Amino acid sequence: KEEIFSQLRSLGVPTDKPVTVHSSLKAIGEVEGRGEGFLEMLIEYVTLNGGLLCLPTHTWHRCGGSGQITLDVCSDDVCIGTLPRIASIHKNVHRTLNPTHSLAVFGSDEKAAVFAALDDSLVSSSDPNGCLGSFIGQNGYILLIGVGQEKNTFLHVVEDLNNVSNRLSSDIFPATVKLTDGSIIDKPLKLIAPRYIGDVSQRYPKLEPAFSLGGAIKYGKIGNADVQLCSARKIADIFSNIIKKADGRELFADDSPLPENLYK
Numbered sequence: 001k002e003e004i005f006s007q008l009r010s011l012g013v014p015t016d017k018p019v020t021v022h023s024s025l026k027a028i029g030e031v032e033g034r035g036e037g038f039l040e041m042l043i044e045y046v047t048l049n050g051g052l053l054c055l056p057t058h059t060w061h062r063c064g065g066s067g068q069i070t071l072d073v074c075s076d077d078v079c080i081g082t083l084p085r086i087a088s089i090h091k092n093v094h095r096t097l098n099p100t101h102s103l104a105v106f107g108s109d110e111k112a113a114v115f116a117a118l119d120d121s122l123v124s125s126s127d128p129n130g131c132l133g134s135f136i137g138q139n140g141y142i143l144l145i146g147v148g149q150e151k152n153t154f155l156h157v158v159e160d161l162n163n164v165s166n167r168l169s170s171d172i173f174p175a176t177v178k179l180t181d182g183s184i185i186d187k188p189l190k191l192i193a194p195r196y197i198g199d200v201s202q203r204y205p206k207l208e209p210a211f212s213l214g215g216a217i218k219y220g221k222i223g224n225a226d227v228q229l230c231s232a233r234k235i236a237d238i239f240s241n242i243i244k245k246a247d248g249r250e251l252f253a254d255d256s257p258l259p260e261n262l263y264k
Contacts, residue, residue, distance in 0.1 A: 101156075
């Protein structure tokens with residue numbers, strides 16, 4: 001635990017701001033208390049001075065058959081890894097009501113509840129007015145542990161903020177959410193569903209040179225894993241400028257590097 005805390009401090013991970021974590025436990029290696037222990041370390045560290053720890057608890061895999069509940073806030077049926085699964089049913093968790101890209105939020109009860117409520121009224125899975133979008137104004141951070149920008153869900157929010165074409169479904173998906181009391185509510189929204197070009201997030205690593213050059217990333221280690229600590233505000237500014245310079249050009253249709261004239 002003390003070794004992990006020392007690495008978090010050296011990296012400059014804040015303890016008074018929202019931090020969302022995408023991680024690979026395998027990349028980190030053996031940790032005291034295993035996945036449950038590592039989650040408790042993150043909660044203790046990030047919330048020390050009023051910060052909020054957020055972990056993605058995505059359920060977009062449930063956008064399937066007719067009548068299927070898209071998000072059950074009491075279930076660990078998530079599609080994004082071991083740590084999110086553990087976080088999804090933690091005794092102190094606040095799950096946000098984004099039907100496809102829910103977050104597990106940890107912090108003081110009042111603060112976490114207010115933050116989680118930002119996802120109560122969404123137009124899309126990547127709505128900039130939701131929880132992740134608030135990272136810009138709150139100067140939040142994205143912590144990538146053993147994974148790259150391909151796991152950075154916040155980048156979908158930046159594209160939504162800039163009205164990038166061919167990102168959201170043309171139709172509204174009839175999503176449903178099962179609440180803690182067992183009641184089911186409708187939460188229709190547009191899905192992240194690019195057409196003809198596949199999963200754009202797999203090509204988001206093309207942005208890393210631009211983010212690095214712009215001072216938006218600090219590199220380090222947690223356990224054995226390579227880590228990127230990313231400023232949401234800086235990433236949003238850099239990516240937004242790239243989108244404007246691209247002037248409607250599709251940047252993620254293939255694996256070719258991002259043209260340097262878009263960020264240098």
